[in-house]
Amino acid sequence: MLNKVLIFSIFATAAFSHDMTPAYPDLKPSHVSGVSKVEMSLFNARSDVKYYQIEVFDKNWANIPFSSTYRIIKLEHKERKNFDVYIRNMDIDRAVYLCTTSKISKSKSTRPFVASKICSRLDGPQA
């Protein structure tokens, strides 16, 4: 019929995971006055993903300003990395979600087909 090959896929690979803890992180004072710190840990078991984006949101999923060593954090396969997120005290009451989202590579050979996003809650109980 048509002399063309079409390859369509949603997921290219199997058994890859994304994991972030804690679910309810503690807000701690930082070395900068007027700024609080959250300590997080991210584990990448996805061999098809190397970069994760860090974001902070309010209850309506509007972005909250924050600072971190990484906005986009690079993690090799099976690597765990601890990172700190700094939020101004004036924004603390609005900050609800701290999320990491897998980033998609433009490279065709390593392009992932599932975007994973894990969000911890900054206003929740301690786990």
Added chain:
Amino acid sequence: MKYSAFILAMAALPAAANTEINGMVEAKCVIQTDTSGVYGNPTADKLSTASSDGGVIPVVRYDVAIADYYLAKISHPTEFSSSPALSDTVTWTGETSVSQTSDAGMSAYDTNKVVYGSTTEFDLTIAGSTWFKTTSTASYGFGKAFPGGNYTAIVVAECIAK
């Protein structure tokens, strides 16, 4: 002299020590891609993950360590992340449901799910693993044939602390 005798007596006792192993189970969500998904191309204007259309339905697994701490939100695709140039509109449909569970009580997730737009939300009220399958269909134009080439689309799997 007395002290020396005491020290010698202590040294003669068999050595014993207790070594503790500590662990903690904390609220945690792990998102895992379980099954590869593939679009079948049953007709020129249709791409579908349904097995009857020659596709493979993708499955994502959520592992939660403690009950009632997370919501799962899964969105089926509403656009291609990469494709050949398309000159007409693509109509998307899809659905997410529970395909397998580690606990019988999780079968209620399907009954209690909330669907809005392309997103389906599940309240993960039981600790353990749940597998979710997401179907996706793309129809091109009005009976138009999809141009030849590679098409990729993305399922977004989110795990949100409650």
